[in-house]
Amino acid sequence: MIRTYNYRLFTSAAQDAALDRLLWRSRNVYNAALAQRRDAWESEKRSVTYTQQWAHFRDERRANSETLGILNATCLQQLLRRLDKAFSAFYRRYKKGEMPGYPRFKGRNRFKSIEYRHGDGCKLRFDSAGRTMLYVQNVGEVKVKYHRPVPDGAVVKHVVIKRVLDKWYVSLMLELPDAEPVDVPTDCVGIDVGLTSLLALSTGELVENPRWLQRSLAKLRRAQRCMSRRRKGSGGWKKAGYQVAKLHQRVANQRRDFWHKKTTELVSRYGLIAIEDLTLAFMTQHPHLAKSAHDAALGMFRSLLEQKAGSAAVRVAAVNPWGTSQECSGCGAVVKKDLSVRVHRCSCGLVLNRDVNAARNILQRELGHGLCLGAITWQ
Ligand SMILES: [Zn+2]
Incomplete structure (x- = not known):
């Protein structure tokens, strides 16, 4: 891994x-x-x-x-x-x-x-005071903000040193031993990448963009407007451009942080997580998905989830999402609705948030119909 x-x-x-x-x-x-x-x-x-x-x-x-x-x-x-x-x-x-x-x-x-190979012109070291340093050939010992240790048993393979605006970062590509997956999942959940909510869980829980992220996004939009009002190439334009780049970076950091926390939480709560198997090619063909769901952050959600699941012995199952929003998760009938319809209403009596219904179908596709859906959220 x-x-x-x-x-x-x-x-x-x-x-x-x-x-x-x-x-x-x-x-x-x-x-x-x-x-x-x-x-x-x-x-x-x-x-x-x-x-x-x-x-x-x-x-x-x-x-x-x-x-x-x-x-x-x-x-x-x-x-x-x-x-x-x-x-x-x-x-x-x-x-x-x-x-x-x-x-x-x-x-x-x-x-x-x-890019470096670890140990060849670039190496992580600990100095006598216990501080973590990155030795780089022809640069010297660079101080590292070592906010989390490399896990035991991990082998550092590649090292990438990169500059983002005026700051430097290092990425360590680690090879970790795989954890043994458990046979029977203790608890399972289906997750739909929603159009209005970020995520909808088959349990009925909806996950929204956190407020601080929304605030940063609003700030970013203001900065972009400010930049577009200035004459291209002028001093003020360059200054505004730097502000925009900085805010972009901030939003990216906040998003990553958010997804890290969210995926850690999901992996600690569930033994099996079923998600849609959306390939890039499929999503870019759908303008609606391309706009909101196919945000780069959602690619991040999936890759982080898979990474974390791998080390926690949680299974992530990717199922074919075709028709999951149209099918009724209570009786299996097809209930046609376009993207503007937010609530799933079926003649069998099931009324449910559209994305939660889809999430339940996603889980059912993995488990087979009628299994594991103890907690139904009726609305
Ligand atoms: Zn139904």
Whole structure:
């Protein structure tokens, strides 16, 4: 089981500059490697492979210890692999007859992270005072806000150092031993990703956006309006743009925090959690879902839930959601209703919040009809 732990880094001014230099170097290499591929194709119709690029840039790195040489060799490999992946994806989509965008040169604001293999140019250490430090080659020992420890038995695999606005963070990709799943779930729940509520549970519980998040969103909207009223390129516009970016970051942090708490709570309460199996392709085809439910935060809900369930031996079942909002969870009849209808009313007498009805169907699809629905919420 792979999990990611994120930590804030506290850098000195010198470390800040050193990390910026690494990022800048990495971006140069990425763009140079991209140009190499493009030129070889345009002039000789020849494609360049990852192996060829690695051989080329490895020699360059050795010959220029002051410039390219400051990059760790593994970082350089990861960088070239990243480009290789971008090209593979491009060709794959091209062959399928789609119209993919050609891999892009990265501008200053589009290149924000450097990847390491743990123990190779980058390592988590504890100093004599018990403080946690991240050693980074050519940068030094950087202070880490170690708000939660890496669990026992975990192996740190990859390390990604990234800049978000003016702050630095580190992501540790950990490999954890899998927990043994239990056979019989003690308690089970179906969850519908709602259109008006964030989540509807088969127990009748509805989960809304917390008020502090709504406040931040309102602030963000105001900042965006403020920016749009200013002349593009002007000093005031740039200032407002920075405010917008900061608020975006704040909302993103609050969302992540909220989903972390919510998923932890759900995993501690239930042994089986049934959710809709919505793939990205399916959701983007549905404009209504695309707008609200298909918010990036909901992708986060699912991935966090699955991560946490994995380590708590809770089963997450993804079921086909087709028709779950139309079917009656009491008798199985199909009750057609469009998106504006918020309440499910069936001739069998069941009247229920639309999303709660869907959540009950989701759970039933996993368990088979008529099981495990002890607590019915009649409204
Ligand atoms: Zn019914």
